[in-house]
Amino acid sequence: MPLGEQGFAPPASRHAGAGTWGLGELTDLERSEQLKRMREGKLGSVHSWELVTAVDGPGTRMTVFMNGCPLRCVYCHNPDTFNMRDGQPVEAQELLKRIKRYRKIFKSTGGGLTISGGEVLMQRAFAWNVLMGAKSLGIHTCIDTSGYLGAAATDDFLESVDLVLLDVKAGDEETYHRVTGRRLQPTIDFGDRLNALGKDVWIRFVSVPGYTDSYENVENVADIVCRWPRSVRRVEVLPFHQMGTDKWRSLGLDYKLEEVRPPSKEETERVRQQFRDRGLTVY
Numbered sequence: 001m002p003l004g005e006q007g008f009a010p011p012a013s014r015h016a017g018a019g020t021w022g023l024g025e026l027t028d029l030e031r032s033e034q035l036k037r038m039r040e041g042k043l044g045s046v047h048s049w050e051l052v053t054a055v056d057g058p059g060t061r062m063t064v065f066m067n068g069c070p071l072r073c074v075y076c077h078n079p080d081t082f083n084m085r086d087g088q089p090v091e092a093q094e095l096l097k098r099i100k101r102y103r104k105i106f107k108s109t110g111g112g113l114t115i116s117g118g119e120v121l122m123q124r125a126f127a128w129n130v131l132m133g134a135k136s137l138g139i140h141t142c143i144d145t146s147g148y149l150g151a152a153a154t155d156d157f158l159e160s161v162d163l164v165l166l167d168v169k170a171g172d173e174e175t176y177h178r179v180t181g182r183r184l185q186p187t188i189d190f191g192d193r194l195n196a197l198g199k200d201v202w203i204r205f206v207s208v209p210g211y212t213d214s215y216e217n218v219e220n221v222a223d224i225v226c227r228w229p230r231s232v233r234r235v236e237v238l239p240f241h242q243m244g245t246d247k248w249r250s251l252g253l254d255y256k257l258e259e260v261r262p263p264s265k266e267e268t269e270r271v272r273q274q275f276r277d278r279g280l281t282v283y
Helices: 031-039 090-099 103-109 118-134 155-159 172-181 186-196 215-225 244-250 263-278
Strands: 041-054 060-066 088-091 112-118 140-145 163-167 199-208 232-239
Touching: 031 041, 031 118, 041 118, 041 186, 041 244, 060 090, 060 103, 060 118, 088 090, 090 118, 112 118, 118 140, 118 155, 155 186, 163 186, 186 199, 199 215, 199 263, 215 263, 232 263
Parallel strands: 060 112, 112 140, 140 163, 163 199, 199 232
Antiparallel strands: 041 060, 041 088
């Protein structure tokens, strides 16, 4: 496939990824030097990047997937991002050079940069450097986060973010722990901060049959989302899929959802309607 004037080959699908091709991998650095530069935010552990439309925020976006996540979501379709050590070391400045190439695309489509994961806030210093660099180029910025590490995002950090994609994975502590292995309250606290700041937020909720799709859990999630009227612009209900199954197998991980079927269109619409009934804009 010809690379074209932008100098990249678009990934074949949303889930395949483009790796870290062309982002200046620094495999020859000594480990101690890598750690020092990561603390300074000059170096990050990156899983992959994609150029996508209407997936990770408005317009056409360069989405950068970071390695490292404190959650262990049973339905995660990127379990290869769990551990920071499994990513590729990438310079913040090299990443910004590539982001800069796409300014015309971002401008014409209303798109920009999204930093996702894993969990972006596990590498706050690196993400902050990249976000500030993108903002200085006039590029719209977005982070995709569970909010579990929201306390690490200072108000100064959030000033470099135009939009937060906030994943509210369940509506009560028991269900949240069953799904993620962690606590729900930090996500609520982070959402409360975003609302107080008036930061634009898109909520993401994955509907997983037998795990998160019960009427009661959806109502509880809606209760939480309705706490944030100053911030929430939309709710995206994402139906569970099995596209990550092979990754779990290849990594030798115990995948508990192998027998879970994706929700039907009718089941997904029921979940969406529950949010609409609360006056929320739903996709």
